[in-house]
Amino acid sequence: MKRCLVLVSFFVLVLVLSNSTYPAETIKIGILQEPKTLNIWMATDTWSSKILSLIYPTMFLRDPETLKLVPWLAEEKPKLDLSEKSFVIRLRNLKWSDGTPLTAEDLYFTGNVIMKYKIPHFYNRWDLVEKMEIIDQHTVKFYLKELTPLYESRTLLSPIVQKKEWENVVKSIETSQEPLKQLLNYKVKDPVSIGPFIVSEVKEGSYIFLRPNPHFEHPTIAPDKGPRAMRRVGIPHHHNIIFKVFGTTDTAILELKKGGIDYLWWNLPEGYIADLEKANGVKIFSSEKNALYFLGFNLRREPMTNAFFRKAVATLIDKEFLVKRLLQGKGVEMDSPISPGNKEWYCEAGKSYGKGLFREERRKLAVELLKEGGFNWKVSPSEQGGWKAKGLVAPSGEEVGELSVLVPPADYDPVRAMAGTMIQEWLQEVGIPVKARPMPFNALVEQVKSRKDYDMVIMGYSNLTLDPDYLRRFFGSEQQTYKGDNITGYSSQRFDQLAEASSKCMDLEERKKIVCEMQKVLKEDLPVIPLYNPYIVEAVRVDRFKGWVPGLGGVGNLWTFLNLTPAKEK
Incomplete structure (x- = not known):
């Protein structure tokens, strides 16, 4: 029955798209699930967020090339007053x-609603703000609870809702016993847009049709002409966008190959890439993302508490192999918890383990590190013995029991599952008794984050913020709480001091030095071993539209949708 419904939905979609009411200039984008809501307060799912980003752009955007903040709804950079712990935002005349x-x-109303009701997904962008005051029709002054540079990556990247649209809604929930629930559940059919597009039509389970916002006019930076070049962007080339809901990757990719869609707004599974690379009119974009996939140690347990053990493990792991073989070259090796694609904050300095070594050299160095850490073997590992080590003995004199590396199952993430198997083999070569143990993802998270009941684990954070403050959350001592983000139990007074200094440093260049030092400390202490960062691989039709703008996170960004023009001029 479910398959029949999918087929019916697909044929209805084809009929709709053949209707002459949709001009040829319509950009057709494939999505795999229907957005759950058009209510921005509730839009935490991937698909709602993607579509609403074209309706509610934020006060500042990231330049796709430099990743620096560019004023969008704001007219200029914020004016900061250190003595008052305040900053001023002046809005454009939009x-x-x-x-x-x-x-x-509108801005004042937006902030007060978020702070009053502590709206999830938005409150952490505003919890730094003590109060606001309106200076004039387009200017708002913000007072911070304490001086911190984090307002730039949080508050400045907040969208704005229209007071006129939401004021009565907010008044109606004030006397409710559950006002937040009422606000989140409010049904929005036609959100008032401050972005380049507006919602024109929604066919449940089938498509969402956007047309240009007739009042959109915006002087903005042209990413294809350099950060200083300015141009006037009016209605975005008079193009419409239709988001087609497919439900399955197979169906969406078939439509892409046939020309039924121009872009699939999703990371392509490996099995489809080679075929699409051969398709006429299709171009593959491989983009870095701000992510971290790592092997984490439970530092509450032996022998993971031993720094030499962790360094030996790091030496044995061949990250180049993981990227070349498991990711098919579509990714980068990670030596720091900050991705190389995060140009502002990534720091190359610091210790690296095993880089450039052959397999034999890795084994020998790992054995030396384990011996230096006080380990021994009942049967020592050696080249002459064919690396058949047995009975790893800890510094305490006790034999190390079997350890486990928790990994998600292959049907959830085949790369992490296979990485676990490879790490198991590499560690066993020097007598470390370990086995990769697949576990359903939700159970794995519960086991690691809540129970703290594990030895080692391969985990990933696929959508990190560009600001490096997440390092404080992941590795700060204060995060060693129930369901805290410090899953490893890592505790370092030096790191905590640096993290605290980073969160309060208002000088960008000085803060970069602090963040670099934080990365060096983590590389030395190794609570986690960063492994790799897979690319986002996307496919587009370049025979229909040109002007796709790649950036950190892919080509699905506001710059692209403002920049696209027909590939063939009429």
Whole structure:
């Protein structure tokens, strides 16, 4: 029955798209699931967030090339007053899709609603703010609870809602026993847009049709002409966008190959890439993302507490092999918890283990490190013995029991599952008794994050913020709480001091030095071994549209949708 419904939905979609009411300039984008909501407060799922990013752009955007903050709804960079712990935002002279102006009242209203009801997904962007005051029609002054540079990556990257649209809704929930629930469950059919597009039509389970916002006009940076080049962007080339819901990757990719869609807004599974590379009119984009996939140690247990043990493990892991073989070259090796693609904050300095060594050299160095850490064997590992070591003995004199590396199952993440198997083999070569243990993902998270009941684990964070403050969350001592983000139990006074200094340093260049030092400390202490960062691999039709703008996280960004033009001029 479910398959029949999918087929019916697909044929209805084909009929709809053949309707002459949709012009040829319509950009057709494939998505795998229907967005759960058009209510921005509730839009935490991937598909709702993607679509609403074209309706509610934030006060500042990231330049796709430099990743620096670019004023968008804001007219200029914030004016910071260190003595007052305040900053001032002046908004551009823009209009909402209903023709009314964007004003300071809208920004003030947005912030107060978020702070009053502590709206999930948005509150952490505003919890730094003590209060606001309106200076004039387009200017708002923000007072921070304490001086911190984090307002740039949080508050400045917040969207704004229209007070006129939401004021009565908010008033109606004030007397409710569950006002937040009422606000999140409020049904939005046609959100008032401050972005380049507006919602024109929604066919449940089938498609969402966007048309240009007639009141959108914006002076902005042209990413294809360099960070200083300015151009006037009016209605975005008079193009419409239709988001087609497919439900399965197979169906979406078939439509892409046939020309039924211009872009699949999703990371392509490895099995489809080679075929699409041969398809006429299709181009593959491989983009870095700000992610971290790592082997984490439970530092509450022996022998993981031993730094030499961790360094030996790091030496044995061949990251180049993982990227070349498991990722088919579509990824980068990671030596720091900050991705190389995060240009502002990534730091190359610091210790690296095993880089450039052959397999035999890795084994020998790992054995030396284990011996230096006080380990021994009942049968020592050696080249002459064919690396058949047995009975690893800890510094305490006790034999090390079988250890486990928890990994998600192959049907959830085949790369992590296979990486676990490879790490098992590499460690066993020097007598470390370990086995990769697949576990359903939700159970794995519960086991690691809540129970702290594991030896080692391969985990990943696939969508990190560009600001490196997440290092404080992942490795700060204060995060060693129930369901805290410090899953390893790592505790370092030096790291904590650096993390605290970073969160308060208002000088960018000085903060970069601090963050670099934090990365060096983590590389030396190794609570985790960063492994790899897979690329986002996407396919687009370049025979229909040109002007795709790649950036950290892929080509699905606002710059692309403003930059696209027909590949063939009429």
